[in-house]
Amino acid sequence: MPFTTYRYVAFLGLTLLFTQLVRGKAREWGLLLLSFVFYAAWDPRYVPLLLGLGVFTYVAGHACAKKGSPSSRLWLPIAAILFVLGLYKYSGMVVEAVNLALPKASALGVPSFVLPLGISFFTFECVSYLLDVRKGSKELVPLHRFLLFPAFFPHMIAGPILRVREFGPQLEKPHTATSAEVLAGVDRIVVGFLKKLVIADTLGAFVDSGFGSSVAPGALDGWVLSIAFSFQIYFDFSAYSDIAIGSARALGFTFPENFNLPYHAKNPSEFWNRWHMTLSRWIRDYLFLPVLMKQGRPKWFPLVYTVIVMSLMGLWHGAGLTFVCWGAWHGLLMVGHRLVQGPVAKRSKSAQRYLDALGRAATLLLIFAGSTFFRSRSMGQALGMLGSMFTLKGLRPAYSPNDYGFLLGSILVYLLLEPRLLRWFAKKPDEAGVDGWRFWLRAPLYALALQFVFMFEHTNVGFIYFQF
Amino acid sequence: MAPAARALTWPRFGALAAATLAVVVFLGWANPIAALAGATFKAGNSTETQAVKRDPRHHDLENRSQLPRPEAGKKLIVFIGTSQQFSASLPEGARPDSSREVPVSSDLFLQKLEERAPGVYTAYNVGAPNQTFVEALWRSLYWFKLGHRPHALILQAAFDGFRKVGVRPEFQELLAQPAFADIEAEFERTSTGSYRMQFASARQEFEQRRLEVSSENGAEALLRRGLGHLPLYQTRETTRADLLGLLYSARVKFLGIKPTSKRHIVGAPVASNLDALRDLLRLARSYGTRVYVYNGPVNPKLSMFYEDEYRATVDAVRAAALDASGEFLDLGGAVPEGEWGYWMGGPDPIHFAEQGHFTVARRLDEAWGTSFVP
Incomplete structure (x- = not known):
C-alpha cells in the first residue's frame, strides 16, 4: 500500500484508533x-x-x-x-x-x-x-x-x-501515543506528503525528460539534471522517511532519523553520516568497524576496503553496474578525502579555511555528478553524460525556464525550510506548538496542505526507494 | 515568567480537526487560488482566443488518438503539428466574437484542393498542443499499421515540436489496444533512434498507471468517491491549472522571462525529436504516403531564437524531408506582422490570428496544390 494514497491515510487512521482503544x-x-x-x-x-x-x-x-x-x-x-x-x-x-x-x-x-x-x-x-x-x-x-x-x-x-x-x-x-505525539506525527506526515507529491514528483518529470534520451545533454544541462535528480531523490526518500517516522510517532513508537541535511556535508564521509543514516550505521557497524578495527592490516587496506564496501552498498540499491559504479564513486570520494586530510592539516589555519570551502564545494559537485550513475539506465548513458559534464561541452540550456525555475525553488526549500523543519521535528511533542496561536495555525496550514495534495496527487508516482 | 504551556488534550485535538475541516470547506467555497489567478489574468494579461471551426469529421484537434474513418472513396491527408495549426489568436485589444468560428489553415487548404480536385480528398488535423515529433511518431505507428493509411502527410515543424521529450499520458492510452502494444514493442526493439528510451518510459508509465487504476478499484476508489463530495477536491484540476498559471505569471512579471523571450533550440530534446521526425518520414514513405513538411511561421515582431540554432534546425528538417523524397517549404517568414495575435501582454509567439490561417493555406496551395491534382 503506497504511503501517498488515500487508503493509506484511512488505514493509518484506523490503526491509530485501534492503538488508542486496545492494550x-x-x-x-x-x-x-x-x-x-x-x-x-x-x-x-x-x-x-x-x-x-x-x-x-x-x-x-x-x-x-x-x-x-x-x-x-x-x-x-x-x-x-x-x-x-x-x-x-x-x-x-x-x-x-x-x-x-x-x-x-x-x-x-x-x-x-x-x-x-x-x-x-x-x-x-x-x-x-x-x-x-x-x-x-x-x-x-x-x-x-x-x-x-x-x-x-x-x-x-x-x-x-x-x-x-x-x-x-x-x-x-x-x-499509547498521547494527543501531542499524534499531532507531532500528523505534522510530519503532512510535510512528507507535500515533499513527495509537490516537490519530488514535479522534479521527477523534469529529470525523466532529461534522462529519457540516449543523446547526452550538454554540459550545463548535464549538471542541472544531476542536481535536479539529487534533490528529487532527497525529497522523495526523505518524504518517505517523514511519513514513516510520523506514522510511527502517531502510533506511539519512535524511529531514528534517516536524513540530516545531506547536502550541507563538508566532505564525502560526512555526507554518509547525513544521508540514509540508518543504512550508513548498518554498514559502519557490521561491515566497516569489525574489519577495520582488527590490528595488523596494511596501510592500503582500509582504502581498498572502503571502495569495496561502498560498491556493495551500491549493489544493494539495485542489480546493475550503474549502481555498483555509484557506490564505488562514493567509495573513491571517501578515499580521496582521507588522502588529502593529512596534507591539509599541515597547512596554515587561513589556508585550511580556504581549502575547507573548496573541499565542501567539490564534495557537493562530485556527489551530484555521482548521482548520474544512480539515475542512468545504462553505463553508456552515465558515461556519456559525465563526459559532457566534465569536458564542459554545450553550455546552452535546452529545457523550459519553468524546469530550471522549479529546481531553483526546490533548492531554496531545502536551504531555507528544511533546517527549520528538522529543528521542529526534533522538539519533544509537548513542546512543538501545542499551545497558543501556533496550535491553531495548524488548521489553515493543514487545509492548505490538503488542497495541494488534492492538486498534485494525480501524478502519484512510486517512491524511488520502493524499488530497492 | 512565561505561562506554562497547556497540555494538549483530546478535546482540543478534536477542535483542531473540526477547525481544519471548516477551513477546507471555506477553501472549497472561496477558492482563493482561482480568485487570485482570475484577478491576475484580468490585469492586462489577455489569454483569450477566438473560437475556431471544429468540424468533427475533419478534426481531431487535441488529444484523441484514433482517427475517424475517412469518407468512402476519398484520399486521406493528415496534418500533424502544434496548436498553431488549430488556434486563432486575437489582435491586440480585440475581444473574441462569440457569434462566429473562424476556419483554420488545414480546412482552408482542403477547400482549395476541393476546387482543384473535387471530391478526391478529405483531411484530418491531428495537431496537439506542443506535440513533439516523438509523439507524432508514436501516433503514426497506430495510423500506418492499424488505422487508415494516409495518402499524404503534411507536417508543421515548429520550436514547440522540439523542446520536449516523452509521450503524454493521453497518447500512451493507445497501448490499451493489444495490437498497438505489439507493434510498439516490435518498433522499440528494432529502432535505433535516440527517442527509444522515451517509448520505453511511456510503456512503463502506462503499465504503472494501469496497475494503480486496477488497485484503485477497491478502497481507493471508494475513498475518492467520498472525497468527490468536497468542493476542494472537485476543483482540484482547475485549481492546479490556476496555480500553474499564477506561477507562470509570476515568472513573467518578476523574473522577466516572457513567452517571447529568446530561447535556445539545442540539446537532447532537439536531437531526439529530429530522430523521430526522420523515422516518421521513413515510415510514411515505406507505406507509399507522400510527405510534405513545412517550417511553421514565426512572428516577425519577435526575435525568439538564436539565428544559428534556428537555421541549423530548419536545415535539419529540410534535409530529413528531402531524404524521405518529400517536399519542404519554409514558411518561417510567411505570415506578416499584422496577422499575428496578442497574448499575455505581448505579441503571441506561436499563434496567428484568423488572417494568418488564410495566408498559410494560400502558401501551401501555391507550393503544393498542383501536386495533389490526380
Missing part, C-alpha cells in the same frame, strides 16, 4: 495482523516470504544467542537470509552475466522474479538482529512480538532500518 497482547497481535494486511495490499503472494524470513530469523536468533554456540550458528542463517535476497534481487543479473560467457545456443533462462517490496530492508534488519543478538543484545520474544521488528508497516518497505536495541524495548513496553 496489551491484543494490540501486539492486531498491529502484526495490520502490518501483514498492509504488505498483502501490495502482493499477497509474498506474505509467506516475509513471515517465513521472520520465523527463520527468530529461531536462528534463539540458537545463536546461546553462550558458546559455534560461529556457524550465526553465519549459516545469515548466509541463508542473504541467499533469499540474492535469489530475488540478483539472480537475473548473475544469469545474464553467465550468459555472456556462454554460446548463444546454451544460454540459460533469465529468472524474472517480481522483487518483493522492501526485501532489501527487512533482510538487512533480520541480519542485524542475528548479529546484535550474537553480540549480547536481548532476544526479542515471543515470536509475534519479534515479527513486528521486521514487519511493522511504517518502516517495512523502505526503512528507516531499525536495530533491535532501539525498537525491542518499545515493543516490550508498549506506549
Whole structure:
C-alpha cells in the first residue's frame, strides 16, 4: 500500500484508533495482523516470504544467542537470509552475466522474479538482529512480538532500518501515543506528503525528460539534471522517511532519523553520516568497524576496503553496474578525502579555511555528478553524460525556464525550510506548538496542505526507494 | 515568567480537526487560488482566443488518438503539428466574437484542393498542443499499421515540436489496444533512434498507471468517491491549472522571462525529436504516403531564437524531408506582422490570428496544390 494514497491515510487512521482503544497482547497481535494486511495490499503472494524470513530469523536468533554456540550458528542463517535476497534481487543479473560467457545456443533462462517490496530492508534488519543478538543484545520474544521488528508497516518497505536495541524495548513496553505525539506525527506526515507529491514528483518529470534520451545533454544541462535528480531523490526518500517516522510517532513508537541535511556535508564521509543514516550505521557497524578495527592490516587496506564496501552498498540499491559504479564513486570520494586530510592539516589555519570551502564545494559537485550513475539506465548513458559534464561541452540550456525555475525553488526549500523543519521535528511533542496561536495555525496550514495534495496527487508516482 | 504551556488534550485535538475541516470547506467555497489567478489574468494579461471551426469529421484537434474513418472513396491527408495549426489568436485589444468560428489553415487548404480536385480528398488535423515529433511518431505507428493509411502527410515543424521529450499520458492510452502494444514493442526493439528510451518510459508509465487504476478499484476508489463530495477536491484540476498559471505569471512579471523571450533550440530534446521526425518520414514513405513538411511561421515582431540554432534546425528538417523524397517549404517568414495575435501582454509567439490561417493555406496551395491534382 503506497504511503501517498488515500487508503493509506484511512488505514493509518484506523490503526491509530485501534492503538488508542486496545492494550496489551491484543494490540501486539492486531498491529502484526495490520502490518501483514498492509504488505498483502501490495502482493499477497509474498506474505509467506516475509513471515517465513521472520520465523527463520527468530529461531536462528534463539540458537545463536546461546553462550558458546559455534560461529556457524550465526553465519549459516545469515548466509541463508542473504541467499533469499540474492535469489530475488540478483539472480537475473548473475544469469545474464553467465550468459555472456556462454554460446548463444546454451544460454540459460533469465529468472524474472517480481522483487518483493522492501526485501532489501527487512533482510538487512533480520541480519542485524542475528548479529546484535550474537553480540549480547536481548532476544526479542515471543515470536509475534519479534515479527513486528521486521514487519511493522511504517518502516517495512523502505526503512528507516531499525536495530533491535532501539525498537525491542518499545515493543516490550508498549506506549499509547498521547494527543501531542499524534499531532507531532500528523505534522510530519503532512510535510512528507507535500515533499513527495509537490516537490519530488514535479522534479521527477523534469529529470525523466532529461534522462529519457540516449543523446547526452550538454554540459550545463548535464549538471542541472544531476542536481535536479539529487534533490528529487532527497525529497522523495526523505518524504518517505517523514511519513514513516510520523506514522510511527502517531502510533506511539519512535524511529531514528534517516536524513540530516545531506547536502550541507563538508566532505564525502560526512555526507554518509547525513544521508540514509540508518543504512550508513548498518554498514559502519557490521561491515566497516569489525574489519577495520582488527590490528595488523596494511596501510592500503582500509582504502581498498572502503571502495569495496561502498560498491556493495551500491549493489544493494539495485542489480546493475550503474549502481555498483555509484557506490564505488562514493567509495573513491571517501578515499580521496582521507588522502588529502593529512596534507591539509599541515597547512596554515587561513589556508585550511580556504581549502575547507573548496573541499565542501567539490564534495557537493562530485556527489551530484555521482548521482548520474544512480539515475542512468545504462553505463553508456552515465558515461556519456559525465563526459559532457566534465569536458564542459554545450553550455546552452535546452529545457523550459519553468524546469530550471522549479529546481531553483526546490533548492531554496531545502536551504531555507528544511533546517527549520528538522529543528521542529526534533522538539519533544509537548513542546512543538501545542499551545497558543501556533496550535491553531495548524488548521489553515493543514487545509492548505490538503488542497495541494488534492492538486498534485494525480501524478502519484512510486517512491524511488520502493524499488530497492 | 512565561505561562506554562497547556497540555494538549483530546478535546482540543478534536477542535483542531473540526477547525481544519471548516477551513477546507471555506477553501472549497472561496477558492482563493482561482480568485487570485482570475484577478491576475484580468490585469492586462489577455489569454483569450477566438473560437475556431471544429468540424468533427475533419478534426481531431487535441488529444484523441484514433482517427475517424475517412469518407468512402476519398484520399486521406493528415496534418500533424502544434496548436498553431488549430488556434486563432486575437489582435491586440480585440475581444473574441462569440457569434462566429473562424476556419483554420488545414480546412482552408482542403477547400482549395476541393476546387482543384473535387471530391478526391478529405483531411484530418491531428495537431496537439506542443506535440513533439516523438509523439507524432508514436501516433503514426497506430495510423500506418492499424488505422487508415494516409495518402499524404503534411507536417508543421515548429520550436514547440522540439523542446520536449516523452509521450503524454493521453497518447500512451493507445497501448490499451493489444495490437498497438505489439507493434510498439516490435518498433522499440528494432529502432535505433535516440527517442527509444522515451517509448520505453511511456510503456512503463502506462503499465504503472494501469496497475494503480486496477488497485484503485477497491478502497481507493471508494475513498475518492467520498472525497468527490468536497468542493476542494472537485476543483482540484482547475485549481492546479490556476496555480500553474499564477506561477507562470509570476515568472513573467518578476523574473522577466516572457513567452517571447529568446530561447535556445539545442540539446537532447532537439536531437531526439529530429530522430523521430526522420523515422516518421521513413515510415510514411515505406507505406507509399507522400510527405510534405513545412517550417511553421514565426512572428516577425519577435526575435525568439538564436539565428544559428534556428537555421541549423530548419536545415535539419529540410534535409530529413528531402531524404524521405518529400517536399519542404519554409514558411518561417510567411505570415506578416499584422496577422499575428496578442497574448499575455505581448505579441503571441506561436499563434496567428484568423488572417494568418488564410495566408498559410494560400502558401501551401501555391507550393503544393498542383501536386495533389490526380
